[in-house]
Amino acid sequence: MKIKATVIDPVGLQRTITRLAHEILEKNRGAKNLVLIGIRTRGEFLAKRLKEKISEIENIDLPFGALDATLYRDDFRTRLKQPEISVTDIKFDISEKDIILIDDVLYTGRTVRAALDALMDLGRPNSIQLCVLVDRGHRQLPIKADYVGKNIPTSINEEIKVKLKEVDEEDAVYLVDNS
Amino acid sequence: MSLSTKHLLGLQNLPREDIELILDTATTFREILDRPIKKVPTLTGTTVVNLFFENSTRTRISFELAQKRLSADTVNFSTASSSTKKGETFKDTVRNIEAMKIDIIVVRHQSAGVPTFLTRISNASIINAGDGFHEHPTQALLDFYSMKEKLGNIEGKKVCIVGDIAHSRVALSNIYGLLSLGAKVSVCGPPTMLPRSIENLGVKVYYDINSAIKENDILNVLRIQLERDAGNAIPSLREYHKYFGITKERLDKYNKDILILHPGPINRGVELTSEVADGEYQIILDQVTNGVAVRMAVLYLLGTLPS
Amino acid sequence: MDVLIKNIHLINPEQNLDTVTDLLIENGVIKRIGKIENINNVETLEFSNAYCVPGFFDMHVHFREPGYEQAETLLTGANSAAEGGFTGVAVMPNTSLAIDNGDLVNSVLAKTKSHLVDVLPIGAVTVGRKGEHLAPMAEMAEEGAVAFSDDGTAVKTAKLLRYALEYSGMLNKIIIEHCEDESLAGGAMNEGKISTELGLPPVPAIAEELTIARDIVVAEYTNSPIHIAHISTKKSVELVRHAKEKGLKITAEATPHHFTLTENALKSYDTNYKMNPPLRTEEDKLAIIAGLKDGTIDVIASDHAPHAVEDKEVEFTFAPNGIIGLETELGLTLTELYHKKILTLEEIIYKLSVNPRKILRLPLPRIEIGEKANLTIFDADKLWTVDKNKFKSKSRNTPFDKKLLTGKALAVINNNQLHIID
Numbered sequence: 078m079k080i081k082a083t084v085i086d087p088v089g090l091q092r093t094i095t096r097l098a099h100e101i102l103e104k105n106r107g108a109k110n111l112v113l114i115g116i117r118t119r120g121e122f123l124a125k126r127l128k129e130k131i132s133e134i135e136n137i138d139l140p141f142g143a144l145d146a147t148l149y150r151d152d153f154r155t156r157l158k159q160p161e162i163s164v165t166d167i168k169f170d171i172s173e174k175d176i177i178l179i180d181d182v183l184y185t186g187r188t189v190r191a192a193l194d195a196l197m198d199l200g201r202p203n204s205i206q207l208c209v210l211v212d213r214g215h216r217q218l219p220i221k222a223d224y225v226g227k228n229i230p231t232s233i234n235e236e237i238k239v240k241l242k243e244v245d246e247e248d249a250v251y252l253v254d255n256s
Numbered sequence: 257m258s259l260s261t262k263h264l265l266g267l268q269n270l271p272r273e274d275i276e277l278i279l280d281t282a283t284t285f286r287e288i289l290d291r292p293i294k295k296v297p298t299l300t301g302t303t304v305v306n307l308f309f310e311n312s313t314r315t316r317i318s319f320e321l322a323q324k325r326l327s328a329d330t331v332n333f334s335t336a337s338s339s340t341k342k343g344e345t346f347k348d349t350v351r352n353i354e355a356m357k358i359d360i361i362v363v364r365h366q367s368a369g370v371p372t373f374l375t376r377i378s379n380a381s382i383i384n385a386g387d388g389f390h391e392h393p394t395q396a397l398l399d400f401y402s403m404k405e406k407l408g409n410i411e412g413k414k415v416c417i418v419g420d421i422a423h424s425r426v427a428l429s430n431i432y433g434l435l436s437l438g439a440k441v442s443v444c445g446p447p448t449m450l451p452r453s454i455e456n457l458g459v460k461v462y463y464d465i466n467s468a469i470k471e472n473d474i475l476n477v478l479r480i481q482l483e484r485d486a487g488n489a490i491p492s493l494r495e496y497h498k499y500f501g502i503t504k505e506r507l508d509k510y511n512k513d514i515l516i517l518h519p520g521p522i523n524r525g526v527e528l529t530s531e532v533a534d535g536e537y538q539i540i541l542d543q544v545t546n547g548v549a550v551r552m553a554v555l556y557l558l559g560t561l562p563s
Numbered sequence: 564m565d566v567l568i569k570n571i572h573l574i575n576p577e578q579n580l581d582t583v584t585d586l587l588i589e590n591g592v593i594k595r596i597g598k599i600e601n602i603n604n605v606e607t608l609e610f611s612n613a614y615c616v617p618g619f620f621d622m623h624v625h626f627r628e629p630g631y632e633q634a635e636t637l638l639t640g641a642n643s644a645a646e647g648g649f650t651g652v653a654v655m656p657n658t659s660l661a662i663d664n665g666d667l668v669n670s671v672l673a674k675t676k677s678h679l680v681d682v683l684p685i686g687a688v689t690v691g692r693k694g695e696h697l698a699p700m701a702e703m704a705e706e707g708a709v710a711f712s713d714d715g716t717a718v719k720t721a722k723l724l725r726y727a728l729e730y731s732g733m734l735n736k737i738i739i740e741h742c743e744d745e746s747l748a749g750g751a752m753n754e755g756k757i758s759t760e761l762g763l764p765p766v767p768a769i770a771e772e773l774t775i776a777r778d779i780v781v782a783e784y785t786n787s788p789i790h791i792a793h794i795s796t797k798k799s800v801e802l803v804r805h806a807k808e809k810g811l812k813i814t815a816e817a818t819p820h821h822f823t824l825t826e827n828a829l830k831s832y833d834t835n836y837k838m839n840p841p842l843r844t845e846e847d848k849l850a851i852i853a854g855l856k857d858g859t860i861d862v863i864a865s866d867h868a869p870h871a872v873e874d875k876e877v878e879f880t881f882a883p884n885g886i887i888g889l890e891t892e893l894g895l896t897l898t899e900l901y902h903k904k905i906l907t908l909e910e911i912i913y914k915l916s917v918n919p920r921k922i923l924r925l926p927l928p929r930i931e932i933g934e935k936a937n938l939t940i941f942d943a944d945k946l947w948t949v950d951k952n953k954f955k956s957k958s959r960n961t962p963f964d965k966k967l968l969t970g971k972a973l974a975v976i977n978n979n980q981l982h983i984i985d
Contacts, residue, residue, distance in 0.1 A: 145284065148296040148326075153560040159258040162556075164287045198293040268760065346878055367878035368762040369832030388880065390762025428762055451759040452767075 078253050084211070084229055084237070085250035093226040094123075097208060098130035100224050101177055110203065112140040112174045116192050117163055120144075120180040122243040123210055127179065142167030144178075149191035165195070172200040177224075181239040183209040186220035211250060213237050259557050263382040265371045266391035267433040275397070275433055281553035282401050282546070288325065289549055299328035299559045304360040305353055308334040308385070309346075312364050314520060315385050315395070318544070319362050322551035328360075328559065346370075347377050354378050360559055363387070381558045386425050389451075394554060395519050396429035398547040400437065402539050403474055405546065406515055411438035416468045418500065419478030419527055420449040420489070426519050430476055431457050444468040445500060448489035465500050469510040476517045477502055477527050493526050504531040517543060564979050565589045567602060569609040571940065574616050575930050576909040577917055586615065588936045591979025596932060608983075610973055612944060616912050617928040618650025618937040618977055621889060622919035623714075623739075623792055623816060623864035626652075626682070628674070629667075630659030635869035635957045637671060640889075641680040643867070643956035645982045647889040648939045648972025651681035652867075653923060656692065657715040663687035665702035672707050679980040683709045683923070688727045688738060694719025697726055704734040709923045712739035714792060717774045719745070721781055728787035735924060739790045742774035742799070743840070751880045753841040757826045764880060768796040768847070771840055775799050779806045779813060788812035790922055793866050795821045795840035797850035804859040814922050815854070816862035819888060819895035820962070822851045828962065834875050834882035835962040838868070856905050861918040863911075865892045869958030887956050890949075891963045897943050897970025908943065940974040947971050953985065 085093060102108055108131055115124030121143040128141045147162040178192055189207060196205060208224040213231040227250075229237060234256035240249045259274050267275065288294055304323045308316055316332065323330040333353060344352075350361075361380045363371055368388030375382050386392040403410055415434050421427045421443050434441045435458055442460035443450060455461060462468040469475065480496060490496045507514055516528070516538040524530045532538060568586040573596070587595040587602070601607050626640035635643075637654075644652045654671060656662035662671060668684045675682035686703035690696045692713045700711055711731050717740055718724040727738050743766075750766030752758050758765035775791055779802060782789040791803060794815050806813040820838065825845050828836045836842060854860040868885025875882055896915065900906040906914070916939070920927050928937035951964040974983045 148284075148288075148298040148556075150298075153298070157562050159557070159560055159562060161257060162281060162284050164284050166287075194297065198295065199291060345873055345876070346881075347873075347876055365878065367880040369879040372832045373878065388762050389764070425762060428760070452754050452765070453756040453759050456756045457759070 078255065080251045081235070081254050082252045083249060084252050085227060087248040090248045090250070093210065094126050094130055097224050097226060098127055098134060101127070101206075101208065102131065102135060104223070105175060108135050108137045108139055110175045111177055112142070112169065112171060113177050113179060114142045114144050114167065114196070116178065116180040116188060117143050117145045118244060119239050119241055122241045123181060124179040127177070127208070140169045142169065144192055144195055146188060146191035146195045149194045151187060151191070167199060170200055171196065171202045173203050176202045176205045177208050178205055179208045181210045182237045183207070183212045183220070183222050183225075184215055186216045186218035189220050190218050210239060211237050258561060262558065262561060263371070263375055264393050264554055264558065265375070265382065265384050267393050267396055267429045267436065268391065270393070270433075270436070272436045275400070275436060278397055278550065278553050278557060279401050279404060281557060282549045285552035285556070286546065286549040288552075289545065295325050295327060297327045298556060299323070299326040302328045302359045302559045303357060304328045304330050304362060304555065305358050306330065306332045306385075307350070307353070307361055307363045308332070309336070309363075309365040309370075310386070311336070312386065315364060318547045319385060319551050322548050322555055325548070326552055326555055326559070328555065350374060350378055354380060360555065381561070383554060383558065388425065389423055390425055391429045392425040393429050393433075394547070394551050395426050396433045397554070398543055398550040399430060399476060399517055399519070400433060401546045401550050402517060402543045403515065405542065406539055407473065410434065412440070413474060414440045414442070414472040415474040415476060416442040416444050416462065416472040417476045417478065418444045418465065418468065418502070420480055421445055421454065421478070422449050422451040422489070423481050424478050426476075426478060431459055442468065442472065446490055446496070465502070466506060466510055469506055469514060472511070472514065474515045474517065475502065479519065479521065480523055480526050497526050501526065502528045502532050504529060504535060507532065507537050515539060520544070564591050564981050565605045566976070566981055567599060567605050567607045568615065568940070569599075569607060571610065571613060571615045573930050574614055574908065574912060576912055577617070577927060578929060578931070580930055588976065591936055593930065593932055593934050593936050596930070608974070610940060610942065613940050613942050613973055614908065615930070615938050615940045617916045617930065617939070618975060619648050619893065619915045619939045620651040620919045621649050621865050621867065621892065622653040622862060622923060624652045624654055624867035624889065625657065625869065625885070626654045627658060627869055631871070633957075634871045634874070637674045637682060638678070639955065639957040640867070640869070641675055641678045641682050643887070643889045643954065644680045645975050646955040646972075646984055647891070648893045648941055648975060648984070649680060649889060650937050650939060650975050650977035651683065651920075653683045653685050653709055653919075655712060655714040656685050656687040661687045661692045663690050663692070663698040665699065665706040668703045668706040668708045679975060679977050679982055681977065683707070683925075685710045685712050685714070685739065687711065688713045688718050689723060692716065694723060697723070697730060700730055700736070701734055704736055708736065709925065710737050710739050710790070712741065712792070714739065714741045716745065717742050717778070721777055724778065724781050725785055728782060728785040728789065732785070732787050737788045737790050737922065739792050740774070740778050741792050742771050742778060742794075744770045744773045747773070750841070751837060752829050753826045753843050755826065755844060757829060761829060761832070763829070766841060768798060768843065771796055772798045772802060775802045779811065782813065783811050788814070791815040793818050793821065793840055793864070794854070794860065795843050795851065796847045800850045800854040800859055804854065804857070807859060814861045814918075815859065816864040817851050817855060817860045818864060818866045819892050819899070820886060822848060822855065823895055823899050824848070824962065832879050833962065834877065834879055835886055835960055837879065837882050837884055838866070838886055839884035852900070852905055855900065855914070861914065861922065863892065863896055863914045864919065865889050869956055870960045872959060875960045886960050886962060887954070887958050888961075890954050890956060891961060891968070893941060893972050894947065894949070894968030894970050895963070898968045901943060902969050936976045938976045939972055941970065941972045943970045945969070945971045
């Protein structure tokens with residue numbers, strides 16, 4: 078693994094979170110019916126930061142949960158390693174809510190597809206909007222993010238590594254070379 | 257993390273990490289059981305056969321529900337097997353079923369060692385749902401899950417298995433697994449119901465139920481298998497109950513903090529009084545619920561192993 | 564059959580014979596012993612490093628005819644014996660029908676009379692081996708039964724055993740006992756630490772020992788010889804040793820599997836380790852070896868028990884007991900007892916050739932001019948790997964497949980026939 082470039086630095090990450098929070102509030106005309114659900118692992122921490130930011134801006138405490146979509150994945154048979162699974166922790170009813178689904182990187186779209194299926198099994202939300210920190214392209218499914226922190230066109234041999242203090246001891250987004 | 261094995265034959269030689277992985281994974285599935293839609297698509301396209309050569313409605317239903325909740329295709333094959341009945345051999349039966357492209361076989365059989373035998377004649381993943389008086393690993397795993405759920409940790413806990421140890425498949429799996437998880441394990445029952453050299457497995461032996469209650473954190477109380485050889489091993493059920501039965505009086509008197517497990521079905525008035533079976537010490541129905549989650553975990557971990 | 568065997572090591576401890584020389588057999592009879600030049604039109608055999616001894620005899624085999632011919636017939640069993648280096652066997656009567664009358668005894672002999680291997684029937688002690696009435700032992704003896712046994716089980720009651728011993732004594736025939744107490748029998752393996760681990764229904768060692776003790780007491784009372792089949796426990800060896808010390812006419816045999824394997828092998832749940840008596844502990848195995856060494860155990864016998872694949876490859880507790888043994892017996896004996904310096908070659912010849920015939924009161928083959936040639940030729944050092952698919956037995960139920968053994972039979976000669984082993 079070779080780091081090619083730092084795409085977002087710690088200060089930039091803060092700014093991006095702030096902008097995303099504003100966009101979400103602007104598009105939904107406030108935060109009234111919103112709930113935030115992060116896809117484990119890093120989407121969960123991004124969601125938590127957005128929740129705090131929105132609370133700062135609107136002075137409202139949004140319901141927040143973590144979703145593990147592993148069991149809904151379509152690639153069990155093709156992978157070399159068995160994925161780890163963790164618990165979905167959503168302590169509220171999602172029915173009739175406007176869900177902001179949050180993940181770190183949008184790539185093929187398959188994780189989001191799995192997350193959408195998982196959410197549908199939990200109830201019938203009013204809407205689901207997708208928020209990602211980085212969109213690196215190469216979609217394999219017709220999925221498009223509503224809120225994008227940064228569009229970073231990549232080649233197949235490259236990878237986006239999102240680092241968050243909660244799990245990685247630093248805040249940063251790197252472009253790395255896997256070839 | 258993956259299991260180190262393709263089959264779940266027993267807990268005797270299963271590494272502690274595997275046991276812990278199954279128990280951790282079961283937490284995920286336990287959460288799913290509380291959802292409005294208790295089903296995930298994970299094992300779509302995976303075919304599981306429940307090969308039951310011995311009646312066991314509960315275990316079969318638990319496995320079947322676990323399979324359905326993982327969206328596996330499930331087929332049941334139940335038959336009473338016997339050595340005298342001529343006709344298709346066990347081997348032919350298995351080969352025929354496997355020829356229909358089966359991924360996982362869940363097997364229950366009255367003859368110990370049948371799951372091991374299956375690994376030699378089949379390419380499927382084998383899950384032992386109880387073989388003879390040998391092992392019943394998923395039952396023990398759900399016992400452990402329930403113990404952990406209640407007490408947080410198993411390491412260092414004192415667990416006593418009470419009853420007909422010699423004619424039990426649950427006892428051995430409990431002993432192997434609990435020892436592996438760091439518990440202190442004992443057995444309690446009349447000597448005629450304890451297999452020879454049981455101490456060699458590293459367990460303490462009680463003949464006095466009151467001491468067993470007093471000195472342990474958990475009692476796992478086994479069913480007295482009336483249909484098996486127990487008839488000759490004890491004078492009467494009445495006498496068994498008098499000297500080994502778990503009563504509320506005994507628990508109140510000797511250990512108010514004890515936890516009672518029972519694999520079911522209960523002979524009320526024999527190994528447990530109704531008061532205990534329905535009372536505050538027991539977690540018998542939690543065990544049943546957890547059984548589905550634990551079996552989902554096992555099916556998930558074996559069913560999604562990269563080939 | 565005429566054959567000249569060159570440069571062969573002749574051994575017969577009964578004759579104090581131990582010499583390397585040539586041997587000429589004409590028409591099945593030993594014609595000359597000594598330095599012999601090649602003779603026109605006589606086949607010449609020359610083995611390097613081979614012994615020639617009085618033909619081996621296995622006094623405990625099951626050939627399944629009549630009744631279970633899919634597992635073994637008298638012919639395939641006899642072929643298996645020849646391939647293993649045996650010129651004689653005694654077949655147990657627990658076929659279906661049980662060999663319990665003169666006609667059946669006669670039919671076993673009639674079907675095998677032209678074979679190289681002497682196949683000698685043992686008659687049942689009781690009618691149908693049911694343990695109710697004595698079978699017609701005098702009639703069977705007259706037709707050629709060499710001994711009596713209810714093998715598969717012990718003679719059911721002490722009273723019947725007493726009668727059997729007394730009655731067979733009149734006929735100068737012995738009783739061979741499969742010692743197992745009925746009320747304790749029925750398990751699938753030896754009771755102990757391993758049976759507890761494996762959850763298999765156990766049978767305790769005392770099931771065997773109790774019946775041996777009973778048999779010794781009854782045989783002492785009737786002053787009869789009695790032969791204890793396949794002894795397998797330490798205590799059994801002690802009981803027999805003690806009886807011998809008292810001067811009782813007790814003899815005993817052990818199988819190669821009981822001096823080679825222990826119950827640990829059961830951990831694989833492979834039914835080829837399921838036999839009766841079951842494989843026991845290491846301590847028992849060592850006691851069997853000690854008993855062979857000090858003479859407590861007189862005979863090595865295979866308890867050759869063929870089972871068809873479809874009968875043996877089943878669930879462990881449903882599988883029948885027993886393994887085939889004729890074609891691995893000599894190799895295991897030499898590997899485990901001779902090469903490990905437990906027994907000398909002479910002692911092995913006693914246990915595989917002399918003693919079984921003595922116990923059954925059969926004539927002893929001699930390597931002497933004018934005697935009928937009844938010989939086994941073997942290489943005590945030949946390394947070979949067991950391949951069950953090459954067995955002449957009709958069955959394949961052996962736990963010794965792929966095992967490397969040292970020592971193999973090369974040829975057998977008997978009844979004016981020569982068989983060279985592959």
